[in-house]
Amino acid sequence: MTNLPSPDLAGLDAELEALIRSLHRTAPDRVFSAHYNGARLWVKTVAAPRLRSSVLLQKTIAFVFGLPVLQPARNRGGARGLADEAAALRDLTAAGFPVPPVIACTPDWLVLGDAGEALESRLNSLRDRAPDDCWRLIAAAGILLVRLHAANQWHGGAQIRNFSWRSDQPGLLDFEDHDLPGMTLAEKQARDLLLFVYSLTRYDRDTAHPRLPALAASLLGNATPDVQDCIRRLRRRMAWLLALARWLAPHAGRDVRQAAAADAALAAALKN
Ligand SMILES: Nc1ncnc2c1ncn2[C@@H]1O[C@H](COP(=O)(O)OP(=O)(O)O)[C@@H](O)[C@H]1O
Ligand SMILES: [Mg+2]
Numbered sequence: 001m002t003n004l005p006s007p008d009l010a011g012l013d014a015e016l017e018a019l020i021r022s023l024h025r026t027a028p029d030r031v032f033s034a035h036y037n038g039a040r041l042w043v044k045t046v047a048a049p050r051l052r053s054s055v056l057l058q059k060t061i062a063f064v065f066g067l068p069v070l071q072p073a074r075n076r077g078g079a080r081g082l083a084d085e086a087a088a089l090r091d092l093t094a095a096g097f098p099v100p101p102v103i104a105c106t107p108d109w110l111v112l113g114d115a116g117e118a119l120e121s122r123l124n125s126l127r128d129r130a131p132d133d134c135w136r137l138i139a140a141a142g143i144l145l146v147r148l149h150a151a152n153q154w155h156g157g158a159q160i161r162n163f164s165w166r167s168d169q170p171g172l173l174d175f176e177d178h179d180l181p182g183m184t185l186a187e188k189q190a191r192d193l194l195l196f197v198y199s200l201t202r203y204d205r206d207t208a209h210p211r212l213p214a215l216a217a218s219l220l221g222n223a224t225p226d227v228q229d230c231i232r233r234l235r236r237r238m239a240w241l242l243a244l245a246r247w248l249a250p251h252a253g254r255d256v257r258q259a260a261a262a263d264a265a266l267a268a269a270l271k272n
Helices: 016-027 052-066 079-094 119-126 130-151 185-203 212-222 225-235 239-248 254-271
Strands: 030-035 039-045 103-105 109-113 161-164 169-172
Touching: 016 030, 016 039, 016 109, 079 103, 079 130, 119 130, 119 161, 130 161, 130 169, 130 185, 130 212, 185 212, 185 225, 185 254, 212 225, 212 254, 225 239, 225 254, 239 254
Parallel strands: none
Antiparallel strands: 030 039, 039 109, 103 109, 161 169
C-alpha cells in the first residue's frame, strides 16, 4: 500500500523534504523522480525565466506577422512559475482531466504524483517495428486534446513529448507554458494544434502511407471555426516562408522538413 501525503498540502513533510534535498544534489535534470513510502513521485525544481532577448525576438516576430498565436508563453520562473503550474494542474484535475496530482508546492519544489510512462518513450519503441500501434497511441492523445478543447481548456505546450501513458490511456504533462497572455481561447487552442501536429511529423516516416494528414483532418474537423480561422490566417500570413520551406525541404535539415510536412497536413485538413 502506498502512503502518500494528502494532495494539495501546501508544504512538505520533513522526511520527504529531506529526501528531495538529497536527490536534488545529484539529480542531472531539473525534473527528477523520487520513491517515497512505496510510491513514485516527481519533483520539478525552479526554472530560470527565459532570456529576455529570446522573448523579445518571439514577440517581435508575432507582432510583425500580426499573429498573436506566435507570442511567447509567460513562464515567470522561480517560485511563481511553480505556483502557476500547480494552479493549472489543480484546475484541470477539478475539470476531470488526466493530469498529475499536485502533492505539494513550495517555493523550491513542485511535487507531483506519478502519471506513468512518458508517451514519447513508448512511441519511440513502436515507431519502426509497429507503426499502427504507434499511431493508435497518437490518435488517443489527439482525442484527449480534442476533449480538452471541447471543455474550453487548452494545454499551452501540447507537443507529444508532454503526454503520458498509463493503463492504455493518455494523460497530459508539463503546464509550464500554460499561461498565454494576450491570446484568445481560439488562439491558445490553435497553438496547441500547431505544436501537436508539428511534434508528430517525426513519427510519419512511411512516405507511401502518410498518417499525419488524416489525424490533422480529424483535429481540425473537431476544432471551432475560430480555431480553424486562426490556423488559416497563420498559413496565409506566413505563405512566403512556408513556400520557401517547401522549396528547401528536400535539401534542408530536419526542422525545415518537419515544418513543410506539418504545413502540408494542415493545408489538406483545411480543404476538407
Ligand atoms: N508526474 C509525472 N509522471 C510521470 N512522468 C513525469 C511526471 N512529471 C514529469 N515527468 C517526466 O519528466 C519529464 C520532464 O517533465 P516536464 O514536466 O515535461 O518538464 P520539462 O519538459 O520542462 O523538463 C517528462 O517528459 C516526463 O518524462
Ligand atoms: Mg516537457
